[in-house]
Amino acid sequence: MSKIAVVGCGYVGGVSAACFAELGHSVDCIDVSAERIAIYQTGKSPIYEPGLDELLTKGLDTGRLRFMDSYPDMLDADIVFVSVNTPGSQEGAADLRAVRDAITSIAPRLRPGSIIVNKSTVPIGTGDLVQGMAERAGQKHISVVSNPEFLREGSAVGDFMKPDRIVLGSNDPEAIERVASLYAPLNAEVLRVDIRTAEMIKYASNAFLATKISFINEMASICEALGADVTDVALGMGMDARIGRQFLSAGLGWGGSCFPKDVRALAHMAAVHGTHPQLLRSVIEINNGQRLRAISKVREALGGLEGKCVLILGAAFKANTDDTRNSPAIELANLLSLEGAAVRIADPVVSPTQVAIAAPDAEFVADVMNGAVGVDAVVLATDWAEYLNLDFGALARRMNAPVMVDSRNALAPSVMRSVGFAYFCIGRPAHEGDREPVAEWDVALAGGGAS
Ligand code: NAD
Numbered sequence: 001m002s003k004i005a006v007v008g009c010g011y012v013g014g015v016s017a018a019c020f021a022e023l024g025h026s027v028d029c030i031d032v033s034a035e036r037i038a039i040y041q042t043g044k045s046p047i048y049e050p051g052l053d054e055l056l057t058k059g060l061d062t063g064r065l066r067f068m069d070s071y072p073d074m075l076d077a078d079i080v081f082v083s084v085n086t087p088g089s090q091e092g093a094a095d096l097r098a099v100r101d102a103i104t105s106i107a108p109r110l111r112p113g114s115i116i117v118n119k120s121t122v123p124i125g126t127g128d129l130v131q132g133m134a135e136r137a138g139q140k141h142i143s144v145v146s147n148p149e150f151l152r153e154g155s156a157v158g159d160f161m162k163p164d165r166i167v168l169g170s171n172d173p174e175a176i177e178r179v180a181s182l183y184a185p186l187n188a189e190v191l192r193v194d195i196r197t198a199e200m201i202k203y204a205s206n207a208f209l210a211t212k213i214s215f216i217n218e219m220a221s222i223c224e225a226l227g228a229d230v231t232d233v234a235l236g237m238g239m240d241a242r243i244g245r246q247f248l249s250a251g252l253g254w255g256g257s258c259f260p261k262d263v264r265a266l267a268h269m270a271a272v273h274g275t276h277p278q279l280l281r282s283v284i285e286i287n288n289g290q291r292l293r294a295i296s297k298v299r300e301a302l303g304g305l306e307g308k309c310v311l312i313l314g315a316a317f318k319a320n321t322d323d324t325r326n327s328p329a330i331e332l333a334n335l336l337s338l339e340g341a342a343v344r345i346a347d348p349v350v351s352p353t354q355v356a357i358a359a360p361d362a363e364f365v366a367d368v369m370n371g372a373v374g375v376d377a378v379v380l381a382t383d384w385a386e387y388l389n390l391d392f393g394a395l396a397r398r399m400n401a402p403v404m405v406d407s408r409n410a411l412a413p414s415v416m417r418s419v420g421f422a423y424f425c426i427g428r429p430a431h432e433g434d435r436e437p438v439a440e441w442d443v444a445l446a447g448g449g450a451s
Pocket residue numbers: 007008009010011012013030031032033036083084085086098099101102105119120121122149150151152153257258
């Protein structure tokens with residue numbers, strides 16, 4: 001089994017390190033955040049990710065996982081994964097400062113023959129940049145491999161362990177095989193390509209998924225105008241194997257730490273290199289519009305927002321994560337506050353401190369039922385299972401005049417109406433024709449693998 005290092009232990013690095021240890025490898029984990037490392041050293045994850053704590057505890061117990069908040073003088077791993085953050089900059093380009101810092105720290109410590117593996121999502125050409133940095137640090141015999149990661153937050157451990165594919169790109173075929181051998185126990189399909197193509201596959205995949213979502217959101221607007229039901233349209237479309245049902249849930253639009261920055265970064269790269277990314281620009285525009293459509297629904301339902309009290313269910317960008325980066329729920333909270341509404345927000349795992357930073361004018365409520373007292377409208381913004389199974393009758397009774405804006409199309413209109421809600425949703429009839437929630441068949445048809 002191999003000795004590897006993982007540099008940057010967040011949603012991707014923490015999960016990858018724990019999973020590599022589970023596969024039998026010995027893994028040194030390095031992060032500049034002493035706070036995160038201290039939590040990992042106790043066998044706990046600093047991020048909410050189902051199944052991760054168990055793997056961390058096991059990895060520490062077996063001695064296969066070691067966490068450190070500074071770079072050891074000599075890295076004794078000969079394959080080093082870089083999974084640091086690559087956020088979007090103001091103009092849309094990926095900000096590579098953390099990658100550069102990591103390479104600056106790693107390069108002088110490597111032995112000849114070592115491999116640097118880029119797992120972060122990085123602009124096309126970053127592999128060459130990393131190779132150049134290593135050479136300038138005196139490392140002439142280092143290989144660079146691109147190994148983009150496709151895991152989803154909330155199902156990251158399962159996605160890592162059961163990937164649809166592993167993409168490896170390098171100009172050094174032997175380095176590709178050494179990295180491929182780390183994944184051998186997974187028996188996954190491995191695609192071997194050149195390094196720029198591997199980097200591009202990652203952006204193209206995220207951009208395509210985001211496009212699917214924007215497509216169905218545009219269909220939702222058309223359905224609303226024409227009296228069709230977008231949830232059934234998605235079902236009918238998805239039954240065609242060429243289309244597939246996944247990523248056709250209309251709602252608030254895509255958020256999170258990756259789609260927003262990656263679609264913008266791809267459009268930015270395209271524009272800088274003289275192409276006209278008109279589809280990507282429309283995909284972004286449609287997505288921004290979804291938040292505003294949801295706000296319009298609340299405004300119309302309440303006859304204005306000034307002085308009204310709105311309870312938002314969910315702060316995370318989707319269910320099963322504590323990540324609020326580019327969360328549509330947080331954007332809704334801030335937009336509603338700007339329009340003069342008093343906003344309350346609940347989430348089963350996001351901390352009150354996180355909400356206070358992301359939505360400073362909103363009040364965090366620990367208990368949904370208490371938080372609903374005197375509220376004019378509830379907005380379901382994150383489809384956490386606990387919010388789909390609330391006692392909606394009791395919820396309605398606590399509110400002023402019960403209004404529910406189901407911006408995830410996750411509730412049954414018939415149930416909502418039967419307990420007295422004025423019910424609004426996205427792209428499907430809210431007031432006639434009972435529908436059952438779509439969440440179940442979403443899960444059933446998703447099949448568990450990463451998309
Ligand atoms: P994150 O912010 O959760 O974690 C990044 C970690 O890197 C942080 O803990 C930070 O302290 C650490 N770091 C920064 N600079 C460092 C340095 N010089 N040395 C050591 N550690 C350093 O980010 P993330 O969500 O895990 O994403 C990491 C990368 O993976 C990004 O490029 C992202 O686009 C990509 N990605 C993310 C996901 C996801 O679901 N979050 C999925 C696939 C790919």
